[in-house]
Amino acid sequence: MKSTDGTCRVLLWLFERFSMHCLANVVEPLRAANTIARRPVFDWRYVTLDGLGVASSSGLPVLPHSAVAAAERADFLFVMPSYDARAHATARCLSALREAAARHGAVAGMDMGSWLMARAGLLRGRRATIHWDEIDAFAEAFPEVDVQHRRYVIDGTCLSSGGAMTAFDLTTRLIGDLFGEGLRLEVAALFMSADIERPEDPLRRLPRGRMVESAIALMRKHIEDPLPLPLVARRLGVSLRELEARFAAELGAGPKGVYRSLRLSAARRYVEQSSYPVSEIALRCGYRNASAMTRAFNAEFGVTPRDLR
Structure with missing residues (x-):
């Protein structure tokens, strides 16, 4: 509300x-x-x-x-x-x-x-x-x-x-x-909440109940080189359908949208905290070119990277 x-x-x-x-x-x-x-x-x-x-x-x-x-x-x-x-x-x-x-x-x-x-x-x-x-x-x-x-x-x-x-x-x-899963994830990251941890042990060793946390940790580790979702699921030892169901049940959002929000949140931090050109930020956040990232960035945040900077 x-x-x-x-x-x-x-x-x-x-x-x-x-x-x-x-x-x-x-x-x-x-x-x-x-x-x-x-x-x-x-x-x-x-x-x-x-x-x-x-x-x-x-x-x-x-x-x-x-x-x-x-x-x-x-x-x-x-x-x-x-x-x-x-x-x-x-x-x-x-x-x-x-x-x-x-x-x-x-x-x-x-x-x-x-x-x-x-x-x-x-x-x-x-x-x-x-x-x-x-x-x-x-x-x-x-x-x-x-x-x-x-x-x-x-x-x-x-x-x-x-x-x-x-x-x-x-x-x-x-x-x-x-206000969206992207903002929730950024707040959780700011406070180093458990769902953004990067565990030292292989992800498949984690309890079943931490599947979504584990998936998010894996996504965060692969911002520059995004993993296909079927590979994320395979790394966790589950099917893609089960991964999507878990994300929907626990977060109310799909893994694709969450992954996109994580990458764009990283892009915003680069825009605000670095002097990298937009083309470099795009590559660091898994986009093939600056135009594609700019469109996604504008859709997510209502402003282009250059205007925000």
């Missing part, structure tokens, strides 16, 4: 003793997306129940922009309690949460946020997860919720994430869904 001006508006509802690690793993990918896109694709505001400041579990104080009830409509509301989540489930808080859920586009329970969402009745009949230390108690307390032991869950307009590290996974997933 994006606002009419193309900016996704996000509210971050903080509670006393919220996890700073969890907050950073939401805000920093959003900030990075803006930096890489060179425009405010995300706009975020901090809110609290009463508009007063709160302190993180590590003691860092945060002064919010407003009370949650006074905030303008947003595309996403991130509910971010961590410690003492049960104590926050007051009648006033739950009422404010229900009103906010009706007013904003989607609600994401981060860390223990799902507990408040369930107590407010927002997860009835929905799939959700929570911090794994609490998942059994959560399932017992809310039998009407389809509790899943997953890093994050997206069920329509209700989202949930299990903790600080999974907050990064969910946030980068949203970046990809909203």
Whole structure:
């Protein structure tokens, strides 16, 4: 979901003793997306129940922009309690949460946020997860919720994430869904996320569940000399059809499009950070000539390499 001006508006509802690690793993990918896109694709505001400041579990104080009830409509509301989540489930808080859920586009329970969402009745009949230390108690307390032991869950307009590290996974997933897999991959690369690692062992030794990560690592290794997709699949010990199915299921994009985005992202870095002529950049990014790369570059980023430079 994006606002009419193309900016996704996000509210971050903080509670006393919220996890700073969890907050950073939401805000920093959003900030990075803006930096890489060179425009405010995300706009975020901090809110609290009463508009007063709160302190993180590590003691860092945060002064919010407003009370949650006074905030303008947003595309996403991130509910971010961590410690003492049960104590926050007051009648006033739950009422404010229900009103906010009706007013904003989607609600994401981060860390223990799902507990408040369930107590407010927002997860009835929905799939959700929570911090794994609490998942059994959560399932017992809310039998009407389809509790899943997953890093994050997206069920329509209700989202949930299990903790600080999974907050990064969910946030980068949203970046990809909203603004394309190319931007998601660039954000992940900036933070040296696991899905851009280049493992030392042969890729075929990796667990089956890391097939997409392994394929991306192989693609990154062969930017200048792109591998045919059937060869990528063969290196991973799977069929091309299975590789395409895995990419579609995990990324919502095909391996061909992801490979193209990786090569063009590399081209943009060369444009910005080097003095190579466009013809040299084209060769370094696997294009036979500058014209072909320029057309692809313009289609991907809305600007030619020369105009960007």
